[in-house]
Amino acid sequence: MLIVNPKAARRPYPEALRTVMNMQQAAESRAWLSTWNRFERPVTPLLGMPDLAAELGLGKVLIKDESVRSPLASFKVLGAPVALLRLILARFPDRGFEPGALLAGKHARDLAGFTVISATDGNHGRALAAAAQSVGCRCVIVLHAHVSEEREQAIAAYGARIVRIRGNYDDSVHEAASLAQENGWTVVSDTSYEGYEAIPRDVMQGYGIIAAETLEALDASDGDCPFSHVFLQGGVGGLAAGIASYLWERYGAARPTMIVVEPRQADCLYQSALVGHATKASGPVDSVMAGLACGQASPLAWKFLEGGIDAFMTIEDQEAVDAMRRLARGSANDLPLVAGESAVAGLAGLLRLLESPGKAAELGFDGRSRVLLISTEGATAPSLYAELVGEAASAVQERQRAWLGAR
Numbered sequence: 001m002l003i004v005n006p007k008a009a010r011r012p013y014p015e016a017l018r019t020v021m022n023m024q025q026a027a028e029s030r031a032w033l034s035t036w037n038r039f040e041r042p043v044t045p046l047l048g049m050p051d052l053a054a055e056l057g058l059g060k061v062l063i064k065d066e067s068v069r070s071p072l073a074s075f076k077v078l079g080a081p082v083a084l085l086r087l088i089l090a091r092f093p094d095r096g097f098e099p100g101a102l103l104a105g106k107h108a109r110d111l112a113g114f115t116v117i118s119a120t121d122g123n124h125g126r127a128l129a130a131a132a133q134s135v136g137c138r139c140v141i142v143l144h145a146h147v148s149e150e151r152e153q154a155i156a157a158y159g160a161r162i163v164r165i166r167g168n169y170d171d172s173v174h175e176a177a178s179l180a181q182e183n184g185w186t187v188v189s190d191t192s193y194e195g196y197e198a199i200p201r202d203v204m205q206g207y208g209i210i211a212a213e214t215l216e217a218l219d220a221s222d223g224d225c226p227f228s229h230v231f232l233q234g235g236v237g238g239l240a241a242g243i244a245s246y247l248w249e250r251y252g253a254a255r256p257t258m259i260v261v262e263p264r265q266a267d268c269l270y271q272s273a274l275v276g277h278a279t280k281a282s283g284p285v286d287s288v289m290a291g292l293a294c295g296q297a298s299p300l301a302w303k304f305l306e307g308g309i310d311a312f313m314t315i316e317d318q319e320a321v322d323a324m325r326r327l328a329r330g331s332a333n334d335l336p337l338v339a340g341e342s343a344v345a346g347l348a349g350l351l352r353l354l355e356s357p358g359k360a361a362e363l364g365f366d367g368r369s370r371v372l373l374i375s376t377e378g379a380t381a382p383s384l385y386a387e388l389v390g391e392a393a394s395a396v397q398e399r400q401r402a403w404l405g406a407r
């Protein structure tokens with residue numbers, strides 16, 4: 001399913017949005033995180049996939065690989081830590097805390113009685129737990145029934161207390177809010193709801209770092225954007241809003257064409273585009289793409305997506321699995337890549353879209369198109385990855401090393 005967004009705007013980035021999210025804040029977030037010792041590399045790779053581009057009849061396909069920034073293996077490591085820092089700075093304004101010192105745990109004693117809580121489908125909670133452990137505050141993570149045991153263990157490994165509930169992601173969001181209220185804890189959520197926007201804004205703002213790094217890697221000037229199309233996978237819409245807002249602010253009316261991709265069963269952004277406001281998914285929200293299995297669009301994210309996104313589309317779980325295998329295989333000129341279930345939705349969306357020549361032409365795809373995809377996670381659930389791809393992530397990494405060695 002695909003809908004071309006009639007409200008997509010080709011005009012300068014609106015001032016009303018700039019006051020909420022802007023490139024300057026993204027740069028500040030980046031500077032803060034650059035000191036965090038959990039990052040294994042300061043910048044993630046931007047990979048060209050020339051064989052894939054040739055096969056699809058496109059000028060270029062670029063993949064920004066967010067799986068290798070830290071052992072947490074997902075882009076979410078750019079969101080929750082920034083929000084936690086901004087929260088602590090705002091909550092304790094007189095203590096003279098400084099972001100680098102906070103991340104280095106230098107104020108752990110002052111923060112031992114401070115507790116943050118969040119619902120998660122895996123990656124956000126893991127990032128929040130890791131950040132909380134670094135700064136030295138307490139962290140409680142609420143998991144819904146469909147979050148796998150291995151994802152739970154990955155979060156608990158960072159010292160978070162786990163609360164398991166029945167129900168789905170949206171139920172866990174409600175549970176986190178009521179536990180916070182009962183206990184005087186602070187919710188650090190990646191999704192917004194009525195009266196709760198500042199923290200999800202800070203989470204989304206951190207994702208702008210991906211756009212900033214991509215433009216730097218391509219030596220982008222202020223004139224033309226070095227890519228023509230961007231695919232952004234959607235859960236609650238935070239990733240898409242963080243990146244779309246950055247590119248819209250930077251390029252204004254000349255921004256690239258941006259397309260949001262979701263699992264069919266968790267199509268809350270697609271449905272939002274249909275009805276014109278942030279709304280719920282039409283399906284049972286039980287996709288294999290765990291990070292995208294969200295039933296309610298973030299109203300704050302929607303403010304950016306409403307005008308910043310050119311098309312919304314959905315894909316099937318099997319298409320994601322096929323895309324995982326394809327990236328894992330690699331080819332003579334394309335590096336084999338470990339990309340998890342939610343990481344590949346953009347590629348699956350691209351493949352699906354190109355099967356409809358009319359829609360592809362309407363969205364401006366041709367032999368000169370330069371398409372940016374963001375691989376948002378590696379094998380964050382390793383046994384599920386192995387089951388779906390038919391080999392372990394370590395085997396793909398082995399093939400990757402051989403590919404690089406042969407260059």
Ligand SMILES: Cc1ncc(COP(=O)(O)O)c(C=O)c1O
Pocket residue numbers: 074075076121123124190233234235236237238239240290291292294342343376377
């Ligand atoms: C790997 C991965 N990709 C994409 C997303 C979507 O992000 P958002 O919920 O901000 O739309 C998530 C969300 O958890 C995720 O874990």
